[in-house]
Amino acid sequence: MSLSSSEMELQLPPHEGVELSVVDMHTGGEPLRIVVAGYPEVRGDSVLSKRRYAREHLDHLRKVLMFEPRGHYDMYGALIVDSETPEADLGVLFMHNEGYSTMCGHAVIALGRFAVDYKLVKEPRSPETQVNIHCPCGLVKAFVEYSAGKTGAVRFLSVPAFAFATDVTVTVEGFGEVTVDISYGGAFYAFVDAERFGLDVKQSRTRVLVDAATAVTRAIKSQVKLHHPVSDDLAFLYGTILTDGRDQFSPEPTANICVFAEAQVDRSPTGSGVTARVALQYHKGLIQLNQTRTFQSGATGSQFTGKAVEETRCGDFRAVVVEVAGRAFYTGVSRFVQEPQDELTHGFLLK
């Protein structure tokens, strides 16, 4: 007996399970699982309150889609929701191995293409189509290359980014006193030169980099209070980014690796991290407005570019608008099922 490909196409046998459909993409190697069907209504009168609602009432579905056996420890997801902002083409919630982030640049790059390809914006235009994406941190403007019916590279202008604190010394378990910078690019990150730990973001083993970055994140969470002028929901440390220390402007790429959420490793250079790092470099006078830098993922070598394009403010902070650019690709579509008899149907992670 043989099965032709058309007979096998997207057919599940009869089952009593709940189905969830997704489109999978990746940006610089970092996965993005976009939910297209199967989620119940996400209640709330703002994208930030919808994020709270999803965390309180729908978290079982995050685990189904992010965790094994359908996902994996480092899976990342996006759930499209309505936005309360009239200029927004779509709202989005981001999900990962621990919860819901406030910003995700790799996801914005993928969602920009997705929104044009799946007709979430009215009339695509050449050479670029603008897609306004309302993220929990605010409105992010994506510009998607569009030519002869095809989408390409994406650049986006993020929410105001600012250096929150520089040269903060914390006591890190296993490493003693470590001095870090903390910067905001839609989410807060700590930045440290990997050399401080005797590590190299491109050469060292990923597990060793993750342990050092995670120890820094834990230390900051317990020793530094963050705040954000717009909302307390934004005031938490999302992760630590280890760098190669090359912050002074150079046309050469600078590498970093981002460890966020629950010791999750970004395969991409991290769009919100690039935003925060550019704000930090600008704050320190290491780059000028419109000087484009290339940022490379220490994990995969994939690249984004980033530049500060305009000075602005965020509450009392002097801030900049940062433009980040990169490319995303489709990897597949899936219809997942949760069979009620399956003991592992809710998902699990190996730690």
Ligand SMILES: O=C(O)[C@H]1NCC[C@@H]1O
């Ligand atoms: O590109 C970014 O901004 C994201 N990638 C995973 C972690 C961050 O949310």
